[in-house]
Amino acid sequence: MTMRPEFETEQFQKGLEVRKEVVGEEYVERSLNAATDFTAPLQKLVTEYCWGDVWTRPGLDRRARSILNLGMLMALNRKDELKLHVRGALNNGMTREEVGEAVLQAGIYCGVPAALDSMRVVVETFKSIDEESSEG
Structure with missing residues (x-):
């Protein structure tokens, strides 16, 4: 996967790990590799906050x-x-x-x-x- 500079945050990496574990590495790699300058901010948001913030909270497994x-x-x-x-x-x-x-x-x-x-x-x-x- 080509790493875009905006994807190089600690929170993104945390979310990336969970996202790959849940929905599969192939799907995630395909989504991120297809990101354009226009769509990359949404991929960043989803990965950091959905997968890195909410999916890693301790309240629910x-x-x-x-x-x-x-x-x-x-x-x-x-x-x-x-x-x-x-x-x-x-x-x-x-x-x-x-x-x-x-x-x-x-x-x-x-x-x-x-x-x-x-x-x-x-x-x-x-x-x-x-x-x-x-x-x-």
């Missing part, structure tokens, strides 16, 4: 944070982020069954259309993970 993220992303209809955080939830110790239960739980409060769309995303993500595992 990563598994609990993943459960919350699944529900919120489902409610907000953010399919791409949901796909990413399904992988993160598995990395943070959730089982596939628990991810399914999170979709059911959130579906009651977010509505059936959100639950159906989210379950499709979860199934597609599991399939992708399985294909990647069988290739590697």
Whole structure:
């Protein structure tokens, strides 16, 4: 990864480590390498404050944070982020069954259309993970 000067802060490095552990090094490297002068400030903000500040707080463990993220992303209809955080939830110790239960739980409060769309995303993500595992 080419390190941009604005990415060389201690807080960025702290967030970068957590971000890679949760959502995967390949995804993070791709996102950061694609950063332009225009988009780099957002990557810096997300990495430092979301991953370096909030995800490292002691009040909740990563598994609990993943459960919350699944529900919120489902409610907000953010399919791409949901796909990413399904992988993160598995990395943070959730089982596939628990991810399914999170979709059911959130579906009651977010509505059936959100639950159906989210379950499709979860199934597609599991399939992708399985294909990647069988290739590697």
